[in-house]
Amino acid sequence: MLRGRLDVATRTHISGWAQDERLPHQPIALLVIDNDVLLDRVVANRLRPDLAAGGIGDGRHGFDLRFEGGLPGLGQHLIRVVRERDGAELAASPAVIAPANAFDAHETSLLQSVLDGLATTTAIDAAIIALSAQIDRLAARRLAPAGSKPRALVIDTTMPAPGRDAGSNAILSHVEALIRLGYAVSFAAADGSAPPRHPGIDWRSRPVHRSVEEVLTREAGRFDLVYLHRLDAAAGYMPLVRLHQPRARVIYSVADLHHLRLARRGYSEREPALIAHARKVRDTELAVAGAADAVLTHSHAEAAILRRTLPAERVVVAPWLVTSAKPRAVVPQATIGFIGHFGHAPNLAAAHRLAFEIMPRLRAGIPAITCLIAGSAMPPAMRQWAAPGVQLLGAVDDLPAFFARLTLTVAPMRFGAGIKGKLLDSLAAGVPCVATPIAIEGLDWPTKLAHCVADDDAGLADAILALCSDAALHRQSVLAGRALIKRDWSMAQVDAALAQALGSDAAAAG
Structure with a gap:
């Protein structure tokens, strides 16, 4: 009588054990069958300490098959392990290996083998064209389906880190407000740094997304809102945003007015060159602000400065969420x-x-x-x-x-x-x-x-x-x-400010 079991069945590994109770010390020849096609022949004679400890002969009844590169992942595999002599099947056989739902090591290896075989410039160029087309198709499939939430793209010079600095706290607070207001939010950073762990945000970072420019061009016309954080990001990407996202509402968050900080430093340190540079930065800041549909500032004082040159309704004072701690029982002295x-x-x-x-x-x-x-x-x-x-x-x-x-x-x-x-x-x-x-x-x-x-x-x-x-x-x-x-x-103040900056778009999102 045959006893044994198919213990493991994956695309890279098949293993188990088998023993003939009438001939307990004689190894058994087995056939491994994949979708009714013989995959391999194996003898169950490997030492399995767990079998020996369980009193199953001397423990030399195991079999173990490893597949370099693995079985193809695009289809289902029905794995059967039977005795060669009479076709008797092991317990837990057949086993089903579901089709791969991810581009894993096997598919990567196959693709690499094909690409490694390209020997001419013409062949390599053709592969680049073909792969680029497939990447574009995948990117299109990745997008939110029609009729879903309005889409917002937030662009900053670097990825935020919770608690690291005021800029990080502010942008993450505003992103969370956009989500509460009904937006699906994507985030891209100019420096390509790794994103933080933060639920609800679609991080556009390497290696999937190589640059902010790539996100804007590949997904042309697909964003309803673009939020530009800080001067460098706004000055660098505003023209591309207007070119590739023509229907998007554009918000520019100044963080702080750079020209004001530079000018004050110049006067404090008596540096005429710094004062002159501050004037150039002022021109850039006001030009970028003028190109936006709404401008956010955290400061009432800076809002007043911006409203000297911009329509008052386009300038919004927007705080970020600051959470109070529990009162302290003891106050340290001096x-x-x-x-x-x-x-x-x-x-x-x-x-x-x-x-x-x-x-x-x-x-x-x-x-x-x-x-x-x-x-x-x-x-x-x-x-x-x-x-x-x-x-x-x-x-x-x-x-x-x-x-x-x-x-x-x-x-x-x-x-x-x-x-x-x-x-x-x-x-x-x-x-x-x-x-x-x-x-x-x-x-x-x-x-x-x-x-x-x-x-x-x-x-x-x-x-x-x-x-x-x-x-x-x-x-x-x-x-x-x-x-x-x-x-x-408070959160209520943040949400109200973002809703004001969004104008009629906020009502549509909600």
Whole structure:
């Protein structure tokens, strides 16, 4: 009597065991049949320790077939394993191998073999043409079917990373708002970097999509909305967007007005060349803004500047979602902090001011006060700073843990533009922020936080010392900061702003 089993049946591997109970020590010859065609002949004589442990003879009853390249994946395979002598079939035979629903290693190997055999330029060119046509067909099949959600393409200079910077937080927040407003959202980045793990977004990245240009041209006329984030992306792709997506509504999100930041830096550092460059950047920014159907800014101040040259209804103040943390049970004493990306000139200058100009004043009032400076891209010269009471932490992965160490944060910017994302994060964490007028520019800053704003070093130091020494004032500042976040930086505010920028398209999407 035949006993045994077909244990594994895949396109690359068939294995199992077989034994004749009347002749338990004699190997059995088997036939492996694929769709009624003999695939191979095999003898069940391989050692299987599990069979030996189970008392099935001496365990030498196994068989194992491996197929280099695998069985063809385009059709179904019905695998049968039978005894050669009489056709008796093993248990679990036949086994069905379903057709491949993906372009896997076998198909890749077959294609590579064909391509490797091309020997002439003419043959190679013909293959490129044929493959390009098939790629176009696949790209067309990948698109959303007719009658589905309206399609939005978001273009940025780089892929966002949640929590990395204000720009990432803003663009991801706006993408989520578009999804809530009824759009199917695709995202392409100019630098080809790897996308984050984020549900609901169709990431257009390498190797499937080689460039933003490819997405725009291959899917010409297929997007209802194109959202351009930051000046470099908008200036670089606006002409292509208008050429290949003529029916799309185009939104340009400025992030911050570059020319304003450059001009302020130029005047602060007395650099005429930088001031002249700022004027050229201003012309570019206004030209790009003028070519868009709607312009987003996070700042009320920058909205006012844009409305000097653009129709007021085309400029929309759009926050991003900032989530408040639970109130802190314990507030650390006399520990202040600054966090930012130090490849950004305003942050580097502000950190230097805090360490070398403000901290000496603070130590005169509270000798034990400590300043923690954190952030990415610290230049080597900065790492050599030797300022009493100042600790340079470098990049921090856990922002809530950093804020938990602080009494308050400081944003002593002398120049810059746009909304300061880490200032908002600080308020949301229940950590008051002492700041310059430049740092809070564009926010609807409440009068209850007026004591947290000063322009000169002496005023900033006095505000910091007051918050460190007056628990009631500190508590009032925490509550006012959290109220600001809840009022102006909620999901409802984000959705309303994006809906306003979309105009009639928002109603159609919804």
